[in-house]
Amino acid sequence: MKYKEFKKAIKNSYTTERQAIYENLKQIMDIPDDTAAVQSSAVARKAESKWRVFLKKPARLAACVSAAVAIVCIAIMLPFTLNNRSGLPAVTPPSVSDSPTTPEDRFCVATACQQIELKYSLKEYSARHNLSLLYVDWYDVADIKTSMYVNQENSFDIIYYQEIFEHKYTGSIAELYITDLRTHVDELDDYKKSCKNIYNVYVEKYSKVQVFWGVGSIKQWAPHVYEAWFKYGNYIYVLVLRYPVNENSIFELIDSMLPAIKR
Secondary structure (H helix, E strand, O other), X not given: OOHHHXXXXXHHOOHHHHHHHHHHHHHHHOOXXXXXXXXXXXXXXXXHHHHHHHHHOHHHHHHHHHHHHHHHHHHHHHHHHHHHHOOOOOOOOOOHHHOOOOOOOEEEOHHHOEEEEOOOOHHHHHHHHOOOOOOOOOOOOEEEEEEEEEEOOEEEEEEEEEEEEEEOOOOOEEEEEEEEOOXXXXXXXXXXXXXXXXXXXXXXXXXXXXXXXXXXXXXXXXXXXXXXXXXXXXXXXXXXXXXXXXXXXXXXXXXXXOOOOEO
């Protein structure tokens, strides 16, 4: 970098900081004042000679280059610093809260929920509240008990629905539990543990519902208990069938709940 270019870089920086840096470098490098250079050409030539000698020495040249880079950086960054000092707002990235969020799953304990017994069935409840809930259609042939379990601190916060059927003619007992997609209840999750088999129900030509099912009890002195669960729409359904008539009873029950077109 030539002497004139060096002075130009200093001149382009902020006036106060430029003058301070220039005076310090002038003392270190013995650079003459502008007035002295104008008044005496001999002094100017002498200064130029000193400058050439200075640049021939690598260590001093490296120091000069480093100082020049520092000055250029100050000249670039100084306006931004001064703007912040003057009270102008700094540019900040968008707030994290502006990004869309997904509701987190929640985990509930069944014994900690408050039970509210309903006076009408899930079929009627669904129609009254426009919920499109699936149900077991045993209303004409079974005794039923319909309940919903809510948050003890907020009765409007429904944790899950429960409907229990006791068939009048076969003695079979069906238990239906319904939660939303993000709610997990310990008692219902226990039923899911044995459901390691998959049963596909085609609700449309190219759309199917995967039903996970399993056998809950295989002891000789106790009847089999079939357990199943699946997702449909905005809900998770857990179905428990006790005292089944035959091995296909659980599948027939699921088919009657879903709008199945083929098995």
